[in-house]
Each structure stands twice: as structure tokens, then as C-alpha cells.
Amino acid sequence: MRSLAKSRAWDLVARWYSIPLLLVVWQAAVGSGLVESRLLPGPERVLAALVTDLGNGALGYHAGVTLSRALAGFLLAALIGIPFAAAMARSTLVRNLFEPIFFFGYPVPKIALFPVFTYVFGIGTPSKVAFTFLECLYPIVVTCYFGFRGVETRLIWSAQNCGAGRATILRRVILPAALPSIFSGLRIALPVALIVVVITEMIGDSIGLGYYITIWSTRFTFANVYAAIVVIGICGLVLDQGMLLIRRRAVYWQREVA
């Protein structure tokens, strides 16, 4: 029994040692003065900056701004993209009209259009949300489209045989069958939303985590930059776990592929 517990503990150490090891190396490098500490403040100073700015609400405020923009753009893209993907999959006309736009537009780096967005929507929240919408729309539409197209025809036939109407088939057959793909599209798009909002905030804004990073780096206070990076990492982790939780509820009959 003891040896089992021991080997478990050893396994845990073998799996997770690298993060504490890196922290120790970081601390040692800063403490010995090998690295200029203004550029790389020690972990304890990052932690101090994190605690201070979480305490006075600054980081919370900027994180709230960034998260709400990311979620707004993401939800808009999901609300419009999923029905649109379904329409593309079910109707030949819609498919022929829009397929080139999505498949040729997919590899185009859409970030290049952001300057135009700032002219159309202004520098603040609307341009960020609109741009996040565009960036999320592509992975959602493309992934969901393949999901909707992949629904087996014989499932639809058997539903029709049982006398189900079009609306019932859509709601009870097609949607559940495409749900795993819908969720994988959403899971691809969610981190994209966060990335895009942070980038556009870094390019130009006066609120949000991207702005927070930019402003503290121009003040050469990198402890706060690292603190913001930690907060962004936590936001990304929470969003992804939340998405997985919703997926588990909605697609209860299929376990996710890690």
C-alpha cells in the first residue's frame, strides 16, 4: 500500500516538476543578478503586482472589459454562424453563393482588416466586438458546416418515414447529430476571441487587458505586464473549462476527445 502511494507521489512529481523548477530557476536568475531585473522581475514581485491590482480592482476591471468584448463577439458569431452553417449545408443555393467566401477567406489573415474596422466602428468596444465576430465566424461556420453536412442521410430518412415534419427533423435529428461538431467549432473560436480582443486592445484602446499590458510596458513596470499575462491565462483556462462543461451537459452521450 505504502509503495503504491509512494509511486503515485513520485508520478505526480515527475509530471509536474517543470513549473516549480522554472520558478526556482527564474528566482535564482533574478536573485543572482544574471538577468536585468527590470526586464524580468522575480516571481515574488509579479505576485505582489498581481495581488495589489486584483485588490484595488484594476485588473478585475480590465479583465471584465476584455472578457465581455470577447464573449460578445463570440456569442454573436455563434448565434449567426451556426444557423448560417446549417443553411449552407441544407440549401444548394446558399452553399454555392457563400462557400467561396468562407473557404477562400478562411486562410486570409483577417487581422489586416482591423484598421478598416476602426474607421467604420470607431476605436472603442464596437470595433473590437465586430472584429472578434468576424474572426470567430470563420472557424464556427466552417466547422459547423462540415458537421451539418456529415449528418447521415438515413437518420433523416427514417425520421421522415416516421412522419416527422421539417422543423422536428431539424430540432430533433439534425441539430443533435451536428452538436459535437458545433461544439468543436465553438471550442476553436473561443480562444481566438480572447486572442483577438487582447491584440486589438494592444493596437489601440484605453481599457482592457491589452491596454493594461501596453501601458505598464511603456512605464517599464514589467511585473504588472506579467501579472496581466497570468490573468489572461486564467481567463483562457476558465473559458475553455466552461465550454467543456457546457459541452458535457449538451452532448452527454459522447465523451470529448482530449
Added chain:
Amino acid sequence: MRVNATSLQHWIVPVLALAAWEVFGRAGLLPRYLSAPSAILLALWELMSTGELYPALAASLYRVAGGFALGTAAGVVVGLGAGLVPGVRHFFDPLVSFLYAIPKIAFLPIFLLLFGLGHASKVSIIAFSCFFPVFIASRHAVLSVNRILLWAAQNMGTPRATIFFRVVIPAAAPQLFSGVRIGLAHAFVVLFAAELIGSRAGLGNLITSAEEWVRFDEMLAGILCFAVLGFASDRILLAIRARVLRGQIIGTQEQVLR
């Protein structure tokens, strides 16, 4: 090519959109920042004939190619290592899972301070952000190689090096390419953001300086160049992929996406 209803429908939306843009732009009904497509092409011609475009294009191309090559190479080597050797895997897994959720562009101020405003900071941040998707894809690819293939090769007395090059690599290649493709997309996003935030050369710089001179036609021409560059690189990657994976991608999404 036979002209049929499908290919006709493919062209309707893009052609109509461009025509409307041109007509409304000429009539002065669009805001100034949306120069008509003909004006954009003219500006592009002007940029080419004055030679203004080429240094910018060369700088951007150099940065994205260098960063992408470095990041991909590192990602493939470390990813394969992590897939093959548990020790390497245990070292990198916690670090990657923590850093993956963070938009790598958040580290830009630190890279700018470390490497300056020139090429080095862009190449390194692009390499940094390419590394993660490539690492994750290669790691998963090696781990998901069918055991039976490995056992069969071992049974026939194949040396380890031969197993690696003739069994593991070919079996892992499709997944590996998906990671590389994601890395390429990241490379362009990071390139654009980095050139917009802190740079004295490159297409991003051309776009911002055109914007400052209120030359919206030049700004849009720069955006067009950037979009074409991103699109073309993706197509080149897909062509390489199709060549390397002859016979392996039939019926996959990538084949449809082309």
C-alpha cells in the same frame, strides 16, 4: 472549364460586392476610408512603380518566414521528442498547457525590449507563437501512432532509427501538418500586430504610415498585399502537404477545403 449554374453562383456574391463597392465608391456615397477597388489597384501600382512596396514586403516576408521556420522546426523537434520520450513529455506538458491559453502577443512588449524594434523581435515572437500549435500537434501525432504498426515493425527486427523515419514520421505526418497550418495562421496574425504596435519597416508599417498621411487607397493596397501574402502561403503549404501526403488525405476536410 464548363460554365454551369454552380460555378456561376460561386461568383455572384464576390462580383456583386466588388461592383457595388466600385459604383458607390465612384459616386462618393461611401466614406473616404473605403476607396473604390480601382483606386486601390491604382495605389498598388503606384507603390510598385515607385518601389515603395518592395522593402516593406521583403521585411514582412523575412520576418514571417524566419519566425515560422524557427518556431516550426523547434515545435516539430521538441514535439516529436515529447511524443517519444516520457521524460521530455513530462517536462514540457505543464509548461505548454499553462502557456497555450495565453495569446503570445501579450509577450510582445517584453520581446520588443529584449530584441529592439527591428527584425529580431518579430522573428522571435512569431517563432514563439508558432511553437505551441506545432508542438501540440506533433506530440499528439506521435502518441496516436497505431501501436500495431510499431509492433509489426519491431517484430520484423527493424532498427529503432528506421522505425522512427519509416513508421512514426509517415504515420504522424497528417496531424503534424494540421499543426503547422495553424502555426502559419498564427504567424501572420502576430506579424501584423507586431508591425502595427512597434516597427519601422514591413507591410504593417506601410499601412499605418499610409493611414497617417490619409492615403486610404495606399492603406487598403497594403492590406490587400498582406491578405494575398497570407493566402498564398497557406496555399503553398497545402500544396506541399498534398505532395508529401500523396494518397493520405483523400476524403478529409482538408481536401474539401482546397
